[in-house]
Amino acid sequence: MYKIKYFSIGFFWIAMGCHVSLQAQTKKQPVDYVDNFIGVRDENTSTILGPQLPNAPINPSPQTAPGKINYDMDGYIMGHDIRGFGQLHVSGTGWGKYGQIFLSPQVGLAVGENQHDSPKKDEIAKPYEYGVTLTKYGIRTEFTPSQHSAIYKFTFPKSDSSNILIDISHNILDIATVMQQGRSGFEVGEIEFTNKEKTEIKGYGKYVGGFSDGLYSVYFSAKLSKVPTQSGTWFNGDINYGQIKQLSKKANDRIGAFVNYNTTANERIYLKIAISFKSIEQADDWLNNEIPDWNYEKVKNTAKEIWNTELGRIKVEGGSETDKKIFYTAAYHASIMPRNKTNDAPDFDKGVLVWDDHLAVWDTWRTLYPLKVLTNQAMVSGTINSFIARYKKYKSVKDAYVALREMNAEQGGNDASNIIVDAYVKGVEGVDWKAAYEVVKFLADEERKGIANTDSGKMYKQLGWIPTGKMSNSVTLEYAYNDYGAALMAKDLGTKADYEKYLERSTKWIALWNPEAQSDGFKGFIEPKKLNGDFVNIDLKKNWGSWKNYFYEGNSWTYSYFVPHQFDKLVNLSGGNEAFAKKLQYGFDHNLIDYGNEPSFLTVHSFLYADRPDLASYYIRKLMKERFSLDGSIENDDSGAMSSWYMFSAMGFFPNAGQDIYYLTGPSFKKTKIHLSNGRVLTIEAPNASPQNIYIKSILVNGVKWQGNIITHNIIQKGGSIVFDMTNKL
Known part of the structure; x- marks a missing residue:
């Protein structure tokens, strides 16, 4: 009797062991979610x-x-x-x-x-x-x-x-x-x-x-x-x-x-x-x-x-199977380009780091590279060392570098600078930062010529803004942010004169702000401006296309919010918190801001500067739901830039690339583990996250109640925990 009982119990545990083993074998791995x-x-x-x-x-x-x-x-x-x-x-x-x-x-x-x-x-x-x-x-x-x-x-x-x-x-x-x-x-x-x-x-x-x-x-x-x-x-x-x-x-x-x-x-x-x-x-x-x-x-x-x-650097739990498919496929798409062509580039010696197929950094500096700063710093430092090598070889580091060839036409600013600055302020290792600053300084002093490359285009360095012409407004705004980043590096690595010059130039975009420009009952927009100071009244809702007048692939509504370094100033120019939020909400509700393109990536986060984190969370979830599906993201993924936007938004925080800050907006997954490049682990939890619970009630950072919705990279890179208490009520 006892023998039979013993055998039965043993058989039970053998069977259970096999069941657990089978479960372990069949448990989905990150790559299994990729579609x-x-x-x-x-x-x-x-x-x-x-x-x-x-x-x-x-x-x-x-x-x-x-x-x-x-x-x-x-x-x-x-x-x-x-x-x-x-x-x-x-x-x-x-x-x-x-x-x-x-x-x-x-x-x-x-x-x-x-x-x-x-x-x-x-x-x-x-x-x-x-x-x-x-x-x-x-x-x-x-x-x-x-x-x-x-x-x-x-x-x-x-x-x-x-x-x-x-x-x-x-x-x-x-x-x-x-x-x-x-x-x-x-x-x-x-x-x-x-x-x-x-x-x-x-x-x-x-x-x-x-x-x-x-x-x-x-x-x-x-x-x-x-x-x-x-x-x-x-x-x-x-x-x-x-x-x-x-x-x-x-x-x-x-x-x-x-x-x-x-x-x-x-x-x-x-x-x-x-x-x-x-x-x-x-x-x-x-x-x-x-x-x-x-x-x-x-x-x-x-x-x-x-x-x-690669995909296991970030692990998510608690979402639906569809959510996980979209997330891990986004992680996959964020790891395809650029390509590491070290030792396969005829112009460079063996061992010189060469990263190619940037189509283009105008897309990837905003979200893709900040993501890799967290999870794959070797890719980031490799890219920057490649910029340095290209600068030494060609005296040029353009927006696009494809098939080991620089592309002269640029989509906006001198945005290799933004990748360098973002990595610098976040302490990425493996880069000769003095050499990297030489690239940033070269772009600030020798580029900034404007897309038209005419006398009026070159006047950015004299005026701090570009008079009416091809992409004059959008390029001015991008150069302004390039200069802000250059100032951050110049403060440590350059001269006082360079620091002051770049910082001052980064604020002169305001010359293109026309407080009287009107659209749908709202006043105050970026508009084209002649050299004599007269504004050119345009349809502020018109998308001007690629390499056309005034704005690149966007309208004034979109670009009037592209001032990543002076959102506070923008709120004041717009009439204060309430007026700013009302106007921006109208822009989103009436599809006046093109979220299929990179210049608008930070726009939704600017609600935070008007003390409306609820609206930031609301529109982020709305954009995620409307724009990302098992089909795709409606517009070009842009070398993983759009996928990276989705990943940050799903994890509940978002970078202001080129600065050491992130915006806390609340995750859609109950738990996310980010295995950082430095070996530490950042855990983000939201036990009551759901499609309905999209608003932040409170935040704990490493067990301490957090005030506000901005956190620095210094805290993020140490690992630890961020816990969101999410609710469906404002």
Whole structure:
């Protein structure tokens, strides 16, 4: 009897142990919440579907047949036939880049750009793997990335005409045809089989077009797991069996290579490929070191572990499954760009840090970099050291740096300065701050020329504001904030004269404030101003577009709140707390402030300066609900800038980037743990957080009641706890 009882109890605990173990195995990890289709379902969000490692240069992804709107800047539109697979892409941008090196598995051989499109089924997309079945051919294609390389697994049907095509002339402009403006596309290149078995293929192409200026080169090295039955090259539609090398002859030639197999049903053939911006030899090194064998599962599992580590820097609890999907997908999108191209940039010596694919820092300085200051300071210091290297090499650090090329046109201010200052005031380590200040000083003294780059544009340094012209108002406001940051650094690292000059200049934006400008019964707005001092009366609700007069991608309502360093002054100019809050509330309620673009990111937090934290919390939750879904964020994700806005808002605090302060607005999750770069942990709790409880009743910081809604980075970076008591009542 006792023996039976003992056995039963033992069996019970064994069973319970197995149950707990199974639960542990099946418990969702951060990477399991990521939905790569968020931001792809909504094509305006424009995020990339294919996988990559955090901030890694290679980003293999499917490309589709073009859409009618010609807006598939990343090369992919939901529901369209699959054209093939490129290795390089950008994510969340309003203007595309790259698209090389292009692979197309086929049954039969079609080399024309639009001749191998295939319907699809069983499509999966995760941060560490993509897979799809091409129903035209019955081929299953799957791939997973390493840092500069990727491995493909093609599962073929039974056929004596199974082929893999490589097209080095293809680039994103073949799909996003709206970008075919002027000199654009494939310039020159070659492809070659480099061993007698025809299992190694190498080559390069030079390209132009897309976001940023100038020619750029892409080199590749690829290897196949099986010796082909036949192989060859193709040139402008002509197929050349047995040929081992093909060169282009003129711009926009179409060239590539192919391998042919006799395959059995469900036969797997692997292809691994590495990309370099420096040389074929460098691509070879990446490939040999990163994927030395044909172990697909090993590469996939490593990629999954890397993403779990990256995404696990912040862990949230207590929200819905949808909330967690949106949050962790945002964290994923905030870790795609910029790309670390150290040791792969021809202009820089080995070991010099080079971070590329800034499209552009006008987007990312406000939320993405402050997020990484908390969780990944190596990325921030790497970027700043890259700025220093670019300044030394080019005497230039522009807003956009893509494909290792500076882009002359800027969207606003000299905003690399803001990234440097934000890191400086928050004590980021690993930077020579004297060298970093040289960059900031250069931008303050030698740039600040205005977008038009005319005499009137250059007058910012003389007047502190720019007279009427292209983006004159928005650029003035951005320069003013650039100068405020420059003053913060100059106070410690520069001269007294520099400090006073920059600080004074940062306040002169007020010259563009017209107290008599009116819109919908409200007075006081930023307006264009002539050199003689006369204001130009405009429609204050008009969005002026890109690189047009007065404002960049926004209206006066939006830009009249962009003074991150002088919100107190702005409240006074607007007639005090009550008038300021009433006007701003009207702007939000009537969609007069474009929250799909970065200049408005801080606008909702300015309610705090009018003593209305309730309105800040209300509109933050309203914006989160209306603008973020399982489809995307309505507008471009902008290299993770929009995703970072969402993450901060969901965690309950928000940075004023370039200063050492955060605004406390209340979290939507019951618990958030942030594993800070310095090894400490910040825990944010809101036990009664809910979709209804959106207002802050009280705050405890490390157990002590907190007064007000602003907290400094010095407190945040020490870790500890912030506890919000949330309520549904004002």
